[in-house]
Amino acid sequence: RYAEKQIPSQPHWAFCYIMLHKVSRSFSLVIKQLPVELRDAICIFYLVLRALDTVEDDTSVATEVKVPILMSFHRHVYDREWHFSCGTKDYKVLMDQFHHVSTAFLELGKHYKEAIEDITMRMGAGMAKFIYKEVETIDDYDEYCHHVAGLVGLGLSKLFHASGKEDVASDSLCNSMGLFLQKTNIIRDYLEDINEVPKCRMFWPRQIWSKYVDKLEDLKYERNSVKAVQCLNEMVTNALSHAEDCLTFLSTLRDPAIFRFCAIPQVMAIGTLAKCYNNIEVFRGVVKMRRVIKMLGFFFLGLTAQVIDRTRNMADVYGAFFDFSCILKSKVEYKDLHVAKTL
Ligand code: PS7
Ligand code: MN
Ligand code: MN
Ligand code: MN
Ligand code: MN
Ligand code: MN
Numbered sequence: 001r002y003a004e005k006q007i008p009s010q011p012h013w014a015f016c017y018i019m020l021h022k023v024s025r026s027f028s029l030v031i032k033q034l035p036v037e038l039r040d041a042i043c044i045f046y047l048v049l050r051a052l053d054t055v056e057d058d059t060s061v062a063t064e065v066k067v068p069i070l071m072s073f074h075r076h077v078y079d080r081e082w083h084f085s086c087g088t089k090d091y092k093v094l095m096d097q098f099h100h101v102s103t104a105f106l107e108l109g110k111h112y113k114e115a116i117e118d119i120t121m122r123m124g125a126g127m128a129k130f131i132y133k134e135v136e137t138i139d140d141y142d143e144y145c146h147h148v149a150g151l152v153g154l155g156l157s158k159l160f161h162a163s164g165k166e167d168v169a170s171d172s173l174c175n176s177m178g179l180f181l182q183k184t185n186i187i188r189d190y191l192e193d194i195n196e197v198p199k200c201r202m203f204w205p206r207q208i209w210s211k212y213v214d215k216l217e218d219l220k221y222e223r224n225s226v227k228a229v230q231c232l233n234e235m236v237t238n239a240l241s242h243a244e245d246c247l248t249f250l251s252t253l254r255d256p257a258i259f260r261f262c263a264i265p266q267v268m269a270i271g272t273l274a275k276c277y278n279n280i281e282v283f284r285g286v287v288k289m290r291r292v293i294k295m296l297g298f299f300f301l302g303l304t305a306q307v308i309d310r311t312r313n314m315a316d317v318y319g320a321f322f323d324f325s326c327i328l329k330s331k332v333e334y335k336d337l338h339v340a341k342t343l
Contacts, residue, residue, distance in 0.1 A: 006032075015100035016043055022090045023050055025291075026268065029308060030261040038163045038258075040104070041112040045159070047101045048077055048120055049152065051094055054087040056127045056148075059199040061086055063131055070128040074121035077105050111162040119155035123147055134202065138238070141205040142179065145186075149178030156262075165255040176245030177266065183239035184269040187232070187276055188287055191220060208234055220283045228283050230337055236277045236328075237342045243270060247321065251314055260311060267307045267320045274328040278336075 007014050020043050021028040031042050052073050055066060069076075069084055076082040083098040094101070105113065126147020135141050153174035160166035186193075186203040193201040194217050202216050209216050211234075212227040219228040246266050253259045271289050276282050290302035310316055332342050 012100040012103040013040075015097060016047055016104050019090070019094055019097075019101075020046060023047075023094065026265070026304070026308075030264050034257050034261055035163065035165065035255070037109070038159060038165070041108050041116070041159055041163075042156070042261075044101065044105050044108060044112075045116050045119075045152075045155065047094065048073075048105065048116060049123065050091070051098060051101065052120060052124055052127070053148070054091045054095055055084065056131075057196075057201070058086040059196055059201065067128045067131055070124040070131070073124045074117045077102050077117065077120065080106070109162075112159060115155055115158045115162065119151050123151050126151070134206070135204070136206045138205050138207050141183075141203070141207075141238075144203065145179045145182040146175055149182030150175035151178065153178035160255075160258055165258060166253060169249060169252060173245050173249040176242045177249050177262065180239065180242040180246050181265055181269050183235075183242070184272050184276075187235050187239060188272055188282065190232075190282055191285065194220060204231075204235060208238070225280055225283075229278055229280055232276065232282055233278055233336055233342065234338055236273050237338050239273055240270075240342070243321065247317065250317055256312070259313070263311050263317050264308055267311055267317060267324075268304065270321055270324045271303055271307065274324040274331075277328050278331045278333070 006017070008017060017028075017032075020031065024046070027046060031039055031046065034042060052070065055061065055069050055073070058066075076084075080099050080102050082102065083096065085092070085095055087095050105116070108116070126144070130144050130147070133140070135144055153176070154171055157166070157169045157174045161168050190204065193203060200217070204216055206216075209219065209231050212231040213219055213224055218224050219231060250259065250263050250266065253262060268289060272287070275289065276287050279287060281287050289304045289307075291304040293302045307320065311320065329343065332339055336342065
């Protein structure tokens with residue numbers, strides 16, 4: 001019954017929705033409830049960018065091979081024959097079977113195809129630039145996050161407008177929506193990125209971490225725990241600077257499904273920041289908001305499920321931002337170096 005109701009009958013669309021569910025459960029959930037035309041476009045937008053990111057992330061692909069692929073990815077999506085094998089697990093399946101994604105892409109309306117192509121081109125070029133360049137300054141950090149996430153915000157807003165359901169939003173607010181999510185991801189993924197083989201990935205800006213340690217990887221060693229948490233708190237404080245723009249952006253949306261699609265990831269982001277703040281576990285393993293929690297043999301709704309269940313309108317979002325801010329505030333110690341700014 002589930003299969004009949006949820007999985008499209010054409011094999012390329014079936015592949016896309018099954019893949020989306022596998023690579024991102026939370027996005028899959030909010031994308032599925034969008035109005036139908038927009039849903040297909042955003043599903044493909046997600047998978048195209050996820051494939052591009054799989055190329056960016058695969059540190060076993062040589063730079064001379066990787067950079068031309070990143071730069072021309074926006075043209076490959078028009079070619080049903082094209083594929084490039086890389087990544088692991090579900091991501092490898094996505095790359096190997098990419099023809100399903102390009103076939104579905106070609107069925108989208110012209111405006112959707114052009115918006116996806118434009119963002120893919122700009123993101124690919126931005127990723128290529130940062131294959132050579134390290135994230136030194138906070139401006140570099142904002143620039144990298146603009147390429148890999150701010151642009152997604154700009155593109156999504158164009159798609160919402162193209163569907164006739166929303167007004168155009170300012171580029172700056174759309175960018176902040178992406179930066180808030182991406183900075184949260186970069187903070188939470190510290191250990192995963194630094195331990196990447198054969199080559200580590202570093203996105204924390206030197207301008208911040210160099211105040212605490214000589215090398216970014218030093219943050220993971222137990223002897224540097226105090227410095228590590230101080231540095232983490234400065235990174236969280238930097239990310240929080242985008243929260244107000246995100247609330248402003250969300251307050252302008254009209255369509256309830258689009259609203260939930262945009263709001264749920266933002267609420268999860270501030271929840272994740274609250275969880276990460278002052279938390280040494282960021283340097284020891286993955287800190288995640290959990291979907292279900294099993295205790296004494298009972299299942300409870302974890303924070304993730306609660307957020308998905310309870311984010312319907314702006315009042316819910318203000319409430320959630322307030323609650324998570326209170327949790328974060330309760331963890332701020334007077335001795336922290338950036339107390340005033342964080343508060
Ligand atoms: C709603 C105005 C088309 C929905 C959603 C795939 C997630 C993967 O995951 O560290 O650790 O491997 O490599 C603004 C999403 C920004 C982007 C960026 C919200 C496409 C998405 C490809 C704007 C998502 C932020 C790389 C690049 O980091 O990740 C509104 C849709 C949004 C994809 C994300 C991720 C970047 C990323 P991971 P990485
Ligand atoms: Mn990635
Ligand atoms: Mn990446
Ligand atoms: Mn990451
Ligand atoms: Mn990750
Ligand atoms: Mn990663």
